[in-house]
Amino acid sequence: MPGMNSGLSPGDPVLIAAFRSALLHQGVIALVMIVLLGLAGATLRVWPTRTADADGAAAAGAGNPEPRGRRLLRTGFGVLWIFDGLLQAQPKMAGGLATQVIGPAAASSPAWVQHLVNWGGTIWSYHPVEAAAASVWIQVGIGAWLIAAGGGAWSRLAGAASVAWGLIVWVFGESFGGIFAPGLSWLTGAPGGVLCYVAAGALIALPPDAWRSHRSGRWLLAGFGVFFAGMAVLQAWPGRGSWQGTVLANTGHGKPGPLAGMVREMAATPQPHVLSALLSGFASFVARHGFAVNLVVVLALAGLGALFLTGRPRLVRYGVAAGIVCCLATWVLVQDLGFLGGLGTDPNSMIPLILLFSAGYLALIPVSQEAPEAVTTGWRAQLRPGTLGRTVASARRRWVTAAGALAVIVLGAAPMAAAAADRTADPILALAIAGDSSRLDLPAPGFSLTDQTGRTVSLDSLRGKVVLMTFLDPVCTTDCPIIAQELKQAGRMLGAQAARVELVAVVANPTYRSVAFTRAFDRQEGLASVPNWLYLTGSLGQLRPVWRHYGVEVENLPAGAMAAHNDLAVVIDAAGNIRREVGADPGPGTDGTQSSFAVLLSQYARDALGPA
Amino acid sequence: MRGAVRAALALAGVTLVAACGTRPDAASAPGPAPAAVPAAVPLSTSLVTGQGAWAVAVMGSGTGGAGGFWQLFARPAGAGRWSLVTPPGVADNGGLVAAGGGSSLVVGVRPSQNLVFSPLATSTDAGRSWTPGLLDAGLADAPGAIALSPSGRLLAVLRDGTIEAAPTAGAAAAGRWTVLTTFGALAASAQGRSCGLEGVTAVSFGPNESPIAAGGCARPGAAGVFTDAGGTWRSAGLRLPGPAGRSRVRVLGLAADAGGNVALLAAGGSVLAAWRDGARWTVSAPVAGSVRALGFGGGGSSWLLLGDGRAESTGGPGRPWEALPPVPAGTQVLAPGAGGGYEALAVDRASLTVWRLDRGAWVPVQQLTVPIQSGSSG
Numbered sequence: 001m002p003g004m005n006s007g008l009s010p011g012d013p014v015l016i017a018a019f020r021s022a023l024l025h026q027g028v029i030a031l032v033m034i035v036l037l038g039l040a041g042a043t044l045r046v047w048p049t050r051t052a053d054a055d056g057a058a059a060a061g062a063g064n065p066e067p068r069g070r071r072l073l074r075t076g077f078g079v080l081w082i083f084d085g086l087l088q089a090q091p092k093m094a095g096g097l098a099t100q101v102i103g104p105a106a107a108s109s110p111a112w113v114q115h116l117v118n119w120g121g122t123i124w125s126y127h128p129v130e131a132a133a134a135s136v137w138i139q140v141g142i143g144a145w146l147i148a149a150g151g152g153a154w155s156r157l158a159g160a161a162s163v164a165w166g167l168i169v170w171v172f173g174e175s176f177g178g179i180f181a182p183g184l185s186w187l188t189g190a191p192g193g194v195l196c197y198v199a200a201g202a203l204i205a206l207p208p209d210a211w212r213s214h215r216s217g218r219w220l221l222a223g224f225g226v227f228f229a230g231m232a233v234l235q236a237w238p239g240r241g242s243w244q245g246t247v248l249a250n251t252g253h254g255k256p257g258p259l260a261g262m263v264r265e266m267a268a269t270p271q272p273h274v275l276s277a278l279l280s281g282f283a284s285f286v287a288r289h290g291f292a293v294n295l296v297v298v299l300a301l302a303g304l305g306a307l308f309l310t311g312r313p314r315l316v317r318y319g320v321a322a323g324i325v326c327c328l329a330t331w332v333l334v335q336d337l338g339f340l341g342g343l344g345t346d347p348n349s350m351i352p353l354i355l356l357f358s359a360g361y362l363a364l365i366p367v368s369q370e371a372p373e374a375v376t377t378g379w380r381a382q383l384r385p386g387t388l389g390r391t392v393a394s395a396r397r398r399w400v401t402a403a404g405a406l407a408v409i410v411l412g413a414a415p416m417a418a419a420a421a422d423r424t425a426d427p428i429l430a431l432a433i434a435g436d437s438s439r440l441d442l443p444a445p446g447f448s449l450t451d452q453t454g455r456t457v458s459l460d461s462l463r464g465k466v467v468l469m470t471f472l473d474p475v476c477t478t479d480c481p482i483i484a485q486e487l488k489q490a491g492r493m494l495g496a497q498a499a500r501v502e503l504v505a506v507v508a509n510p511t512y513r514s515v516a517f518t519r520a521f522d523r524q525e526g527l528a529s530v531p532n533w534l535y536l537t538g539s540l541g542q543l544r545p546v547w548r549h550y551g552v553e554v555e556n557l558p559a560g561a562m563a564a565h566n567d568l569a570v571v572i573d574a575a576g577n578i579r580r581e582v583g584a585d586p587g588p589g590t591d592g593t594q595s596s597f598a599v600l601l602s603q604y605a606r607d608a609l610g611p612a
Numbered sequence: 613m614r615g616a617v618r619a620a621l622a623l624a625g626v627t628l629v630a631a632c633g634t635r636p637d638a639a640s641a642p643g644p645a646p647a648a649v650p651a652a653v654p655l656s657t658s659l660v661t662g663q664g665a666w667a668v669a670v671m672g673s674g675t676g677g678a679g680g681f682w683q684l685f686a687r688p689a690g691a692g693r694w695s696l697v698t699p700p701g702v703a704d705n706g707g708l709v710a711a712g713g714g715s716s717l718v719v720g721v722r723p724s725q726n727l728v729f730s731p732l733a734t735s736t737d738a739g740r741s742w743t744p745g746l747l748d749a750g751l752a753d754a755p756g757a758i759a760l761s762p763s764g765r766l767l768a769v770l771r772d773g774t775i776e777a778a779p780t781a782g783a784a785a786a787g788r789w790t791v792l793t794t795f796g797a798l799a800a801s802a803q804g805r806s807c808g809l810e811g812v813t814a815v816s817f818g819p820n821e822s823p824i825a826a827g828g829c830a831r832p833g834a835a836g837v838f839t840d841a842g843g844t845w846r847s848a849g850l851r852l853p854g855p856a857g858r859s860r861v862r863v864l865g866l867a868a869d870a871g872g873n874v875a876l877l878a879a880g881g882s883v884l885a886a887w888r889d890g891a892r893w894t895v896s897a898p899v900a901g902s903v904r905a906l907g908f909g910g911g912g913s914s915w916l917l918l919g920d921g922r923a924e925s926t927g928g929p930g931r932p933w934e935a936l937p938p939v940p941a942g943t944q945v946l947a948p949g950a951g952g953g954y955e956a957l958a959v960d961r962a963s964l965t966v967w968r969l970d971r972g973a974w975v976p977v978q979q980l981t982v983p984i985q986s987g988s989s990g
Contacts, residue, residue: 475727560704
């Protein structure tokens with residue numbers, strides 16, 4: 001998927017340093033905001049009457065207790081979101097999420113899913129630092145909001161935020177949890193761990209009345225019953241490889257079946273020895289007893305489905321206990337805790353599932369301690385000073401904490417939204433490839449060569465304009481066409497200022513260097529109609545001194561290889577001085593790096609232009 | 613009632629989920645049989661000009677892509693050893709197409725990766741020096757995609773089947789080519805419709821340097837060889853006898869010879885040679901097999917490397933196919949030997965071994981190590 005691949009290594013030190021720096025800066029801002037909000041909260045605390053304070057606290061504590069199931073979801077998924085946010089802060093996340101997590105997840109999905117995911121992945125690959133930092137703050141913010149918000153409208157809003165971000169992660173990060181890909185299985189996390197976050201957010205966002213009724217718990221558990229039954233059927237479906245511990249490879253030898261193979265691969269990822277040994281042992285066991293293992297899984301899922309579907313608290317209690325055991329076993333033995341090995345972004349589906357069906361059970365059983373909600377009827381009564389004061393007091397703490405959490409979310413979301421709106425890539429990608437270039441102020445060596453129309457062009461004749469100059473082989477099959485596109489894009493980015501900039505390339509091939517080739521190259525790259533584009537060439541006697549003076553080494557290599565030359569670009573100001581020398585090796589040459597180089601070059605050209 | 617609805621919904625959900633995750637068994641799904649169109653012929657080949665013998669072979673870590681580097685070897689007239697003469701200055705991972713005419717050899721470089729046109733190189737001194745040229749379009753992937761006449765006129769088949777012509781070597785050097793015909797125009801002509809032209813695979817020159825184009829025909833028995841008579845394309849009159857006349861025919865290679873032309877054709881799982889003396893065609897008996905490489909020698913001779921390691925050669929018009937001993941491992945190309953007979957050029961990554969057929973057995977006579985620049989085009 002071309003869009004989502006920046007082509008850079010996840011361990012690129014420039015990307016990692018930029019990501020750390022962004023997190024540090026945004027962390028300081030978050031701290032300042034939290035301190036300010038804390039001060040605002042402390043100020044508000046002394047505003048209402050003393051009576052209202054005391055009464056309000058009592059009212060908040062006793063009059064409107066939060067149902068236990070909802071509280072479990074809110075705090076449980078709050079902790080999970082914060083944990084996921086911290087996982088997002090792994091150093092390699094900026095450069096690696098798109099290629100190591102999103103791409104592989106989408107690889108086996110249908111083309112339309114890949115297309116959609118690629119579209120989202122492009123935003124990440126164009127702005128990896130902003131996107132990675134945003135994910136950290138958004139997830140930490142939602143988690144903190146869920147934990148701190150308690151009950152009431154603010155906590156329902158936190159649930160809605162969880163739904164919104166969860167859907168984004170489920171679609172773009174998990175490729176719809178793989179539900180459109182073959183090989184769907186409850187064991188491997190179907191229908192996506194983050195879909196549980198979405199479900200939990202939706203339940204938290206329900207009106208309070210929905211949680212007062214046992215019906216919500218019954219429906220939730222019935223939904224789980226259907227889910228587990230469906231997963232049992234899927235697991236038992238013939239022809240999907242679930243029943244086979246080993247399958248016959250093309251070589252004629254046996255190889256691990258789908259489950260054993262996946263567990264074996266997970267065991268090979270870096271993690272504590274105890275876990276990898278446990279996984280290896282389980283993979284071998286599955287390979288030997290594939291049929292029996294699948295039979296146990298199918299029976300367990302079917303049993304859980306049946307127990308949940310009864311809706312009887314006593315049977316459901318057994319179901320919950322068995323479900324917790326099954327989920328934890330799967331979490332450890334199959335899912336490898338979800339986040340170990342590689343770039344883990346969440347603990348996968350089992351813990352969220354446990355939280356969800358446990359909350360359903362808590363909502364199902366009657367609890368005598370839960371007092372009915374105190375209802376103050378009539379608008380006149382609600383506007384009485386005492387009632388109003390209580391309402392304000394109970395809402396104040398939630399208000400402040402929710403505002404703080406929202407501020408943290410906005411802290412991440414705002415730069416990401418701005419980056420997503422920008423269709424050009426972050427120059428950090430180009431800097432990671434080429435390294436930073438220091439400012440120079442050297443006289444540019446002169447030249448007199450022939451352009452693609454046959455006119456003689458010298459450096460002196462370009463005086464008064466900024467020159468973005470590079471060296472290109474017209475029959476190059478790899479880098480040169482990419483560099484030409486970078487210059488062309490840089491010219492477009494300059495807008496009206498492009499009239500004061502010349503995009504100049506000098507031929508870098510000792511053999512294929514005639515005007516016929518510069519014209520053919522221009523046609524190939526769509527440069528023939530670019531008004532400020534010059535592709536210069538000449539005799540070897542003319543070209544060699546230019547190559548030498550600008551530090552470009554050009555030579556023919558034997559045996560069918562391209563002519564070799566180093567890739568560089570120079571920025572020459574209107575007075576004829578070199579202001580920048582940039583390594584122009586385009587690296588992987590993806591859309592993202594190409595756009596990034598164009599941004600960098602246009603920035604350098606603007607610097608050389610100076611104030612208009 | 614409500615319970616029944618819930619059960620029905622659950623069943624529907626279960627079935628949907630199951631269906632979503634079920635992969636159809638590809639092995640059991642019946643599909644249409646592949647069309648009986650002969651496969652394209654690799655670019656590995658050899659030819660003979662007044663300068664000597666030439667051979668094109670791919671070396672490196674793969675048979676194509678960025679890891680495969682195509683090489684041109686020459687054995688100058690009167691010499692007994694081969695040398696590496698690949699034109700410098702351009703990456704040739706897309707393939708080389710060579711054609712001889714008079715005392716010149718022209719090599720077209722097929723575009724690869726980000727390059728879309730075809731640089732050319734012409735030599736008149738057995739590959740010691742090269743003059744660059746330009747075809748401002750991509751050359752077709754066929755060993756007969758370029759032709760050079762003794763007077764220096766050039767023909768080229770492009771990837772879309774268009775045939776372009778350059779009147780002189782100088783015009784080709786400057787990239788001045790004109791369109792002779794397009795595949796669409798040729799297929800729509802009376803002769804093209806008559807054969808059901810499917811593609812153009814080769815060009816050459818006939819008597820008086822009149823252009824010849826050849827390709828594959830959908831109509832059984834029709835051989836798609838056409839001559840250009842003042843802007844009108846006419847059938848060259850080639851008819852295949854016997855069972856081949858009831859099969860679909862594809863021209864695999866086409867060359868000009870002093871007395872006329874020679875064509876190698878695939879028809880119904882066999883290969884035939886056809887010679888034209890200017891007016892009349894002579895067709896060889898068929899030789900069964902799929903072609904791995906082919907080439908032409910002097911006097912209408914030609915050779916075939918077949919898929920099962922067999923090799924066959926014919927000495928010229930009317931001469932039968934003769935089986936050669938099984939070729940050495942790695943053989944990509946055969947070439948007429950310096951003292952008669954044949955030589956086999958076998959490739960192992962960067963190493964080329966020349967084997968000579970001596971008293972019925974292949975004997976190694978030369979080894980060349982080619983300085984492959986691995987990674988230079990990737």
